[in-house]
Amino acid sequence: MKKIAVLTSGGDAPGMNAALRAVVRAATYYGMEVYGVKRGFDGLIQGDIYKMKSYSVSNIISLGGTILKTARSVEFHSKEGRDKAFEHLRSRDIEGLVVIGGDGTMNACLRFSEAYSFPVVGIPGTINNDLYGTDFTIGFDTAVNTALDAIDKIRDTANSHDRIFFVEVMGRDAGYIAIQTGIGGGAELVMVPETETSIQDVISTLQAGWDRSKSASIVVTAEGNAEGSALDIAQKVKEHINNKDIKITTLGHIQRGGAPSAFDRILSSRLGLAAVEALRNGNHGKMVGIIKDEISYTDFKTAIETPKPLNEELVRLVEILNS
Amino acid sequence: MKKIAVLTSGGDAPGMNAALRAVVRAATYYGMEVYGVKRGFDGLIQGDIYKMKSYSVSNIISLGGTILKTARSVEFHSKEGRDKAFEHLRSRDIEGLVVIGGDGTMNACLRFSEAYSFPVVGIPGTINNDLYGTDFTIGFDTAVNTALDAIDKIRDTANSHDRIFFVEVMGRDAGYIAIQTGIGGGAELVMVPETETSIQDVISTLQAGWDRSKSASIVVTAEGNAEGSALDIAQKVKEHINNKDIKITTLGHIQRGGAPSAFDRILSSRLGLAAVEALRNGNHGKMVGIIKDEISYTDFKTAIETPKPLNEELVRLVEILNS
Amino acid sequence: MKKIAVLTSGGDAPGMNAALRAVVRAATYYGMEVYGVKRGFDGLIQGDIYKMKSYSVSNIISLGGTILKTARSVEFHSKEGRDKAFEHLRSRDIEGLVVIGGDGTMNACLRFSEAYSFPVVGIPGTINNDLYGTDFTIGFDTAVNTALDAIDKIRDTANSHDRIFFVEVMGRDAGYIAIQTGIGGGAELVMVPETETSIQDVISTLQAGWDRSKSASIVVTAEGNAEGSALDIAQKVKEHINNKDIKITTLGHIQRGGAPSAFDRILSSRLGLAAVEALRNGNHGKMVGIIKDEISYTDFKTAIETPKPLNEELVRLVEILNS
Amino acid sequence: MKKIAVLTSGGDAPGMNAALRAVVRAATYYGMEVYGVKRGFDGLIQGDIYKMKSYSVSNIISLGGTILKTARSVEFHSKEGRDKAFEHLRSRDIEGLVVIGGDGTMNACLRFSEAYSFPVVGIPGTINNDLYGTDFTIGFDTAVNTALDAIDKIRDTANSHDRIFFVEVMGRDAGYIAIQTGIGGGAELVMVPETETSIQDVISTLQAGWDRSKSASIVVTAEGNAEGSALDIAQKVKEHINNKDIKITTLGHIQRGGAPSAFDRILSSRLGLAAVEALRNGNHGKMVGIIKDEISYTDFKTAIETPKPLNEELVRLVEILNS
Incomplete structure (x- = not known):
C-alpha cells in the first residue's frame, strides 16, 4: 500500500x-x-x-x-x-x-x-x-477528567451551602462518563441508562444520607436516562422534598474540548x-x-x-x- | 478591641x-x-x-x-x-x-x-x-479564569465543527464576568445587562463574521440580559438563521468553586x-x-x-x- | 474478621x-x-x-x-x-x-x-x-499527567526560542513515567534506565531532527539513567554541540502532589x-x-x-x- | 501612519x-x-x-x-x-x-x-x-499562577512527610514572583533579592514554626538572592539543622509557558x-x-x-x- x-x-x-x-x-x-x-x-x-x-x-x-x-x-x-x-x-x-x-x-x-x-x-x-x-x-478519559474537575468545584459550593446538586454529564445512551465521574467525584448517587433508578430510589438514597447527617449531596446523571434530564429529575424530586436547596448543572460541551x-x-x-x-x-x-x-x-x-x-x-x- | x-x-x-x-x-x-x-x-x-x-x-x-x-x-x-x-x-x-x-x-x-x-x-x-x-x-478573578478555561475548551469544539456557541456565564445583574471572559476568550460578541444588544445586533455581528469567512463563533451572554438566557437568545437567533449549527452551554455553578x-x-x-x-x-x-x-x-x-x-x-x- | x-x-x-x-x-x-x-x-x-x-x-x-x-x-x-x-x-x-x-x-x-x-x-x-x-x-497516571502538563508548557518556550530542552522526570530505577510522558509530550527522545542510550545516540537523534529543519527539541530523561541526571547528560551533549541553546529542567516533587x-x-x-x-x-x-x-x-x-x-x-x- | x-x-x-x-x-x-x-x-x-x-x-x-x-x-x-x-x-x-x-x-x-x-x-x-x-x-500573573499550582502540589507532599521544602521561583533580580507566590501559597518564609534575609533568619523562622508544632514548612526563594540558589540556601541551613527532612525544588522553565x-x-x-x-x-x-x-x-x-x-x-x- x-x-x-x-x-x-x-x-x-x-x-x-x-x-x-x-x-x-x-x-x-x-x-x-x-x-x-x-x-x-x-x-x-x-x-x-x-x-x-x-x-x-x-x-x-x-x-x-x-x-x-x-x-x-x-x-x-x-x-x-x-x-x-x-x-x-x-x-x-x-x-x-x-x-x-x-x-x-x-x-x-x-x-x-x-x-x-x-x-x-x-x-x-x-x-x-x-x-x-x-x-x-x-x-473518554479526558472527558471524565473534565467532568471530575467540574464535580470537584461543585463539591466546594455544595459543602459550603449544604446543598443537593444534580449534575448531568454527557454519554448519549451510555453511562460510562456518568459512572466514572460519579466514582471519582464521590457522588452520593449515579443514574445511568443501563440501570433503572426510580425517583423513589433517588429520594431514599438522599434521605439515608441525611439520616447519617450528611448535609451536602451530589447526584450524577447521564444524559440518556429514562427519567429525563437532570432538570426533569430534580423537578420530580422537588415534588417530594421541599425543605432542601436543590441546584442543577448541565456540564455540556466543555466535556468535548481541552488538551x-x-x-x-x-x-x-x-x-x-x-x-x-x-x-x-x-x-x-x-x-x-x-x-x-x-x-x-x-x-x-x-x-x-x-x-x-x-x-x-x-x-x-x-x-x-x-x- | x-x-x-x-x-x-x-x-x-x-x-x-x-x-x-x-x-x-x-x-x-x-x-x-x-x-x-x-x-x-x-x-x-x-x-x-x-x-x-x-x-x-x-x-x-x-x-x-x-x-x-x-x-x-x-x-x-x-x-x-x-x-x-x-x-x-x-x-x-x-x-x-x-x-x-x-x-x-x-x-x-x-x-x-x-x-x-x-x-x-x-x-x-x-x-x-x-x-x-x-x-x-x-x-471574581477565579470565576473568570474558570469561565475562560471552559471557553477555551468550547472553542476546540466550535472550530472543529464550524459551529456557533452561545455561552452563558454568571454575574447576576452585572456583566463583569461576561465582558472579561469574552475579551479573554476572543468571543465574537459579548452581551451584557449594562448595554442593550438586540437580536438583530447579534445576527449582524455573526453575519459580518461569516462575510469574512469566519466559520466558528462564540457569543458570551451574561445571566442578567434583557433578551433572556443564552437559550432564549439562541432560539430567537435561530428564527432568523437556519442554516447554521447553533449550540448552547450554561456554565453554571462550576464558576463558584475551585482553588x-x-x-x-x-x-x-x-x-x-x-x-x-x-x-x-x-x-x-x-x-x-x-x-x-x-x-x-x-x-x-x-x-x-x-x-x-x-x-x-x-x-x-x-x-x-x-x- | x-x-x-x-x-x-x-x-x-x-x-x-x-x-x-x-x-x-x-x-x-x-x-x-x-x-x-x-x-x-x-x-x-x-x-x-x-x-x-x-x-x-x-x-x-x-x-x-x-x-x-x-x-x-x-x-x-x-x-x-x-x-x-x-x-x-x-x-x-x-x-x-x-x-x-x-x-x-x-x-x-x-x-x-x-x-x-x-x-x-x-x-x-x-x-x-x-x-x-x-x-x-x-x-502513576496523575504523575504522568502532571509531567505532561509541564512538558506542554516547556514546549511553548522551546518553540518560541528554537531551544533544546532536557527534562528530567521521576521514576527511581524505572522508566515508566519517562516513556509515557515522552510519548504524550511528543518528545524527540526518551532516555530510560531499561535501555541503553549513549550520548552519541542523543546527538544523532537531535542532529537528524535538525537535518529535517526541526528547530526545537525536547529530550525526556528518567532519574535513574546510567548517563546521569538531565544536567549531566546535557553537559556531555554540550561538549559536542556548541551552537545550540540548551536548557535543563528537573521537574521534581510537583510530580508527587495534586488532586x-x-x-x-x-x-x-x-x-x-x-x-x-x-x-x-x-x-x-x-x-x-x-x-x-x-x-x-x-x-x-x-x-x-x-x-x-x-x-x-x-x-x-x-x-x-x-x- | x-x-x-x-x-x-x-x-x-x-x-x-x-x-x-x-x-x-x-x-x-x-x-x-x-x-x-x-x-x-x-x-x-x-x-x-x-x-x-x-x-x-x-x-x-x-x-x-x-x-x-x-x-x-x-x-x-x-x-x-x-x-x-x-x-x-x-x-x-x-x-x-x-x-x-x-x-x-x-x-x-x-x-x-x-x-x-x-x-x-x-x-x-x-x-x-x-x-x-x-x-x-x-x-507575570500567569507565571505566579503556575508557580502557585506547583506550591499547592508540593504542600501535599510536605504535609504528608512533615518536610521542609525550599522552592526556587524565577524573577531574575526581582522578587515579585517570589513574594506573590509566597503569599498565595502560604509559605512560611519568602526570600527576595530586595530584602536581606540571612541564613540565621531562615533558621529562626523555621524554628519558631516548629515551636508552635508546625510540622511542614515551605520557603520560597527568588533566583536572584544574595545567599544563592535554593540549593545553596538549603545546604547552608542543613549545616545547622540535621534532624529534619529537607527537599529542594527549582521550578524552572514551566513558569514561562502555558495558556x-x-x-x-x-x-x-x-x-x-x-x-x-x-x-x-x-x-x-x-x-x-x-x-x-x-x-x-x-x-x-x-x-x-x-x-x-x-x-x-x-x-x-x-x-x-x-x-
Whole structure:
C-alpha cells in the first residue's frame, strides 16, 4: 500500500489530533504517502483533500478538537454521495482509508468499505465510550477528567451551602462518563441508562444520607436516562422534598474540548499506529481497539451491532463506597 | 478591641477561605481573640460560634468554598433574629465583627451595625464583582479564569465543527464576568445587562463574521440580559438563521468553586488584614475594598446604593479586537 | 474478621487518600471496625492509632498526599520495632492490616506478615509504577499527567526560542513515567534506565531532527539513567554541540502532589475494596493489583523480587512517532 | 501612519500572543497595514518580515509562547546590525514599530528609536514584572499562577512527610514572583533579592514554626538572592539543622509557558491597543504600561533606569499572615 487517506468524522473528541498525528507519522515511517481529508465524509465527497507530511502534525498532540475538522455528513447517506467520495480516492490512487470517529462513523465505514471493496480501518474516537470492540475510546478519559474537575468545584459550593446538586454529564445512551465521574467525584448517587433508578430510589438514597447527617449531596446523571434530564429529575424530586436547596448543572460541551489527557494521548498513539499497520497487513474492514490493554481488531458490523454493557464492578463501587 | 468574630454569608466565592485565614492570622498577630461563626447570620442567630486559632486556618488558603459554611438567612430579616444574633455577640464580649459576602450581605451589615451600634467591617466576597467601593471582589478573578478555561475548551469544539456557541456565564445583574471572559476568550460578541444588544445586533455581528469567512463563533451572554438566557437568545437567533449549527452551554455553578487564583488569594489576604486593622482603628461601618490598587473604605450605604458601571475601556476592547 | 487497621507508608502518591477512603468505606460496609495508623510503620510502633468512621474519609477522594501521613521507618527494620508494632495491633484485637505504599513498603509487609503470621494485604501506591503484580500503581497516571502538563508548557518556550530542552522526570530505577510522558509530550527522545542510550545516540537523534529543519527539541530523561541526571547528560551533549541553546529542567516533587486523576481515583477505589475483600476471604500475604484490567493478587515475595520490564510497545511508539 | 511592524524579543512570556493579536487587530481597525517580524531583532536584521491580516492572529489569544518566535539578538548590539534592521523597515515604507519584550528589549528600543528617529512603542512582556512604568508586565500573573499550582502540589507532599521544602521561583533580580507566590501559597518564609534575609533568619523562622508544632514548612526563594540558589540556601541551613527532612525544588522553565491567565489576556489586549493608538497619536519613544489600573506611557530611558521597588504592603502580608 503506497497511498492512504485519513479523516475525522462525527462529534469531535480530545485525542483525535493525537490519533491523526500517529497515522501520519506511522504511514511516513512505512514509506506511504498520506492525504488528509477535511470535514469528514463531506470533505471526501467534495474532494477537500491535501497531502500531509510528518511536519503537518507537529505540535498537535496536545490540541483538543481536530485540525481536519469534522462533520456529520448527510450527503454520504446517498449512493451519489458515496460514489463521489470513492471517485476522489480512486482518481488519486489512494488505496486505503483510516477513519476516526464514533459509532455513526463506523456504520458509514461498514457501508463504504463493503460497497466499494475499499480497505478501511476505523479508530474509535468518541467521548462516550459506547463502542463494542474496545475497552476505551479516544476522548473518554479526558472527558471524565473534565467532568471530575467540574464535580470537584461543585463539591466546594455544595459543602459550603449544604446543598443537593444534580449534575448531568454527557454519554448519549451510555453511562460510562456518568459512572466514572460519579466514582471519582464521590457522588452520593449515579443514574445511568443501563440501570433503572426510580425517583423513589433517588429520594431514599438522599434521605439515608441525611439520616447519617450528611448535609451536602451530589447526584450524577447521564444524559440518556429514562427519567429525563437532570432538570426533569430534580423537578420530580422537588415534588417530594421541599425543605432542601436543590441546584442543577448541565456540564455540556466543555466535556468535548481541552488538551487530551496522558491516557488519551497514548491510547491515540497506539491506535493510530495499529490502524496503519492493519491497512498494511491487509487486515481491514475493521475497527482497531484496545481490550485488556492489548490491540484488538473487530469487524465493523460487530462493533456497531453488539451492545457494550457497563462494567458491573464499577456499579458495585458506587454502592459500596459512596453511600 | 480584644475579641472579634468573623463569618461568611450569601453565595460562596473562591477566596473566602483565604480572607478568613487573613482575618484570623491578623487578629492573632494583634493579640485579639477570634471567633468563627458557622453558616452566616443563621449561625450567629443560633450561637453556632467557636474559637479559632492560628492553626484553625492552616492549609485553607488554597481551598474553594468556605470552611465556615454560608447561607442566606431569612430569620435575620426579622428584628427578633437580629436581636438574638446581637445577644450572642454581647454575651461573649465580642466587640467587633468581620463579614465576608456580597451585596445582600453588606445590606445586612448596614442594618445590624446601625441598629446595635455594633462595629462591623465588610469584605466584598462575590464572584459577580458587582459591589461599588472596590475594583475587584473576592472570587471574581477565579470565576473568570474558570469561565475562560471552559471557553477555551468550547472553542476546540466550535472550530472543529464550524459551529456557533452561545455561552452563558454568571454575574447576576452585572456583566463583569461576561465582558472579561469574552475579551479573554476572543468571543465574537459579548452581551451584557449594562448595554442593550438586540437580536438583530447579534445576527449582524455573526453575519459580518461569516462575510469574512469566519466559520466558528462564540457569543458570551451574561445571566442578567434583557433578551433572556443564552437559550432564549439562541432560539430567537435561530428564527432568523437556519442554516447554521447553533449550540448552547450554561456554565453554571462550576464558576463558584475551585482553588482560588493567585490574584484572589492576594486580594483576600490584603482585604482580610485591612478589615482587622479597620476594626482596630475604629474605622468601621464600612466595607474594605481595593481601588486603583490601594486599600479603600466605603460606608455600607454607599457601597450598596451606588451603581457600579462597567468599565468602558473593556467594552471598547471587545468591539475593536474581537469582531 | 472484625477489626482491621490501615496505614500509608513510603513516598506519598496522589490517590493514597482515595484508596484509604475505599478501605474505610468497604470495611464499614462489611461491618468491620477500622483503625487508622498515622505516619506509616513509625506510627504503628508508637501506637499512633485512632478509630475511623465512614465520615472520617468524607471529601478526601480529591486530595493529594495522605491524611494519615507517611514516613520511611528506620525503627521497623529492627525486631524490637516490629515487636512493638505487632503488640499495638494484638492488644487492640486488630486482626488484619492494609498497607498502601511502594516496593520498600511491600518488603516490610512481607517480613511482618511472615514473622507474626499476621494477615496483611498491600496496595501498590507509588508514582513510579515499578511494582510487579500490577499494570498500574496508584499515583502513576496523575504523575504522568502532571509531567505532561509541564512538558506542554516547556514546549511553548522551546518553540518560541528554537531551544533544546532536557527534562528530567521521576521514576527511581524505572522508566515508566519517562516513556509515557515522552510519548504524550511528543518528545524527540526518551532516555530510560531499561535501555541503553549513549550520548552519541542523543546527538544523532537531535542532529537528524535538525537535518529535517526541526528547530526545537525536547529530550525526556528518567532519574535513574546510567548517563546521569538531565544536567549531566546535557553537559556531555554540550561538549559536542556548541551552537545550540540548551536548557535543563528537573521537574521534581510537583510530580508527587495534586488532586488525583480520574484514572487514579477509580484504580484506588477498586484496589481499596479488593484489599478489604481479600482480608475478609483469608486471601492475605499478598499485594492486590490490576492486570489486564482485572483485580489480581501477587504474594509479597513475588511482587518485590520479580523485575517489571518496560512495555516494548511503548518504546516502539517513541521511535516511530516522535523522530 | 499607514504601515507598522511588530516583533517579540527577549525571553518569551505567556500573553505575548494575546498582545500581538491586539496589535494586529487594532492596527487593522485603524486601517493600517501590519507586518510581523520573526525571531525578534535578529529577524528584523535579516528581513524575516511578512504581512499579517486579522485572521493571522485568530485563535492565538490562548496560546503560550509567541508565534513570531523570539530571540536575544547579539548582532543588534552593533551599528551594522541596527543599520540593516532600519533599512528593512525603511525599504518597506514601514513607519512605526511595536516591540513586545522585557528590559533588555526596552534598552534596544531606546537605542534604535533615538539613532534613527524611528517611532517605536514598547509593550512590557516578561514574567519577572521588573520594569518600571507598569504595575504589571505581561506574563507575570500567569507565571505566579503556575508557580502557585506547583506550591499547592508540593504542600501535599510536605504535609504528608512533615518536610521542609525550599522552592526556587524565577524573577531574575526581582522578587515579585517570589513574594506573590509566597503569599498565595502560604509559605512560611519568602526570600527576595530586595530584602536581606540571612541564613540565621531562615533558621529562626523555621524554628519558631516548629515551636508552635508546625510540622511542614515551605520557603520560597527568588533566583536572584544574595545567599544563592535554593540549593545553596538549603545546604547552608542543613549545616545547622540535621534532624529534619529537607527537599529542594527549582521550578524552572514551566513558569514561562502555558495558556495565559485571564488577567494576562486582558492586560495584553489593553496594552496592544494602547500601543497602536500611541503610534497613531505620535506618542512614541515610550513603553505603554498600566499604573493604578490606567494606561500609562513612560519614556524608554526612565523605564530602564528607574528601579522598581517591591510593594511593601506585600512584604508585610507575609510577615503577618504566614508566620
